[in-house]
Amino acid sequence: MSISILTDLRLRSGEDKLTQKAFEGALPEVKSAVMDSQGRVWLFECTKSHLTPNHRSWVSDIETGFYYYCGGFDATDWQNSAIDRGVIEVKPGYTCGDCGYHHEPHQLRTTFCEGCDTLLS
Ligand SMILES: [Zn+2]
Numbered sequence: 001m002s003i004s005i006l007t008d009l010r011l012r013s014g015e016d017k018l019t020q021k022a023f024e025g026a027l028p029e030v031k032s033a034v035m036d037s038q039g040r041v042w043l044f045e046c047t048k049s050h051l052t053p054n055h056r057s058w059v060s061d062i063e064t065g066f067y068y069y070c071g072g073f074d075a076t077d078w079q080n081s082a083i084d085r086g087v088i089e090v091k092p093g094y095t096c097g098d099c100g101y102h103h104e105p106h107q108l109r110t111t112f113c114e115g116c117d118t119l120l121s
Pocket residue numbers: 096097098099100101113114115116117118
């Protein structure tokens with residue numbers, strides 16, 4: 001049994017739909033997540049707009065990093081499983097407590113500070 005097969009057996013209990021939970025603890029570079037035809041979830045460093053399902057998995061149209069998350073998801077409609085990491089609208093005049101970076105009120109962004117990559121709450 002190869003290492004990759006062992007890896008594929010890693011399951012998440014109580015998690016069978018791809019949601020924002022997949023991004024918890026993920027690297028700041030991770031921007032999207034997809035599920036393949038076998039119910040395995042992968043995290044990508046590009047947004048889902050760069051990802052296209054092929055016959056079994058996903059291909060990106062740009063150079064990107066990707067990581068295995070886990071298997072055991074419900075693979076129904078996997079071709080439409082791609083999600084982008086959630087974005088929050090930064091509160092007007094939000095200033096990061098860690099680095100002092102001032103976010104403009106209109107800035108739509110990921111949950112990480114533009115200035116220091118700290119996770120915003
Ligand atoms: Zn910051």
